[in-house]
Amino acid sequence: MKHISSGDILRNNIINKTALGIKTQKYIDEGQLVPDEIMVDLILNEVKNLNTNFLLDGFPRTKNQAIILNDRTAIDVAINLVVPFDIIIKRIENRWIHVPSGRVYNVDFNAPKIPGIDDITGDKLVQREDDKPIAVHRRLEIYSKTLGPVLEYYKTKGVLEEFHGTTTDEIWPMIYNYLQHHITPISQDLKQ
Secondary structure, three states: OOOHHHHHHHHHHOOOOOOOHHOOOHHHHHHOOHHHHOOOOOHHHHHEEEEEEOOOOOOOOOOOHHHHHHHHHOOEEEEEEEEHHHHHHHHHHHHHEOOOOEEEEEOOOOOOOOOOOOOOOOOEEOHHHHHHHHHHHHHHHHHHHHHHHHHHHHHHOEEEEEEEEEOHHHHHHHHHHHHHHOOOOOOOHHHO
């Protein structure tokens, strides 16, 4: 199973200064969602040549994206992680990134050995613009407004599954167990 993160796809395009990356930078910096047309094109470009199951992380975020995606590829399961917003805010605001590798640290539960420094390379860590408090709150407001119609769409399709919790250690075993019994084959590396 291939994990495809819409956020990673966007960030890679921004880092590489692609035309699409330059176009999306302003939306991300302002904590806004990237327009549907751009997101759908990015995601479909990633999945079009896959011969395996895939897991879309952070996509779709609007009902329009869900409809377009459903028209172009089969969706077996839509997973919604139900996590209290205060937990999400705290995690995101305390997240620091090693940009070249994508390594993620959190000062509360996965802190670097030396604050602000990557454990492996010694490079400085950065906090993404969209992880700063104002942008996080703006993103969550938008997310709250757009999530309901997406969930309702997948619920009517009969593919929505929801998992409640506050930590990865709590939620991931439930998701993995569900996927093991509903999607075949699940590769062993997905356990990590």
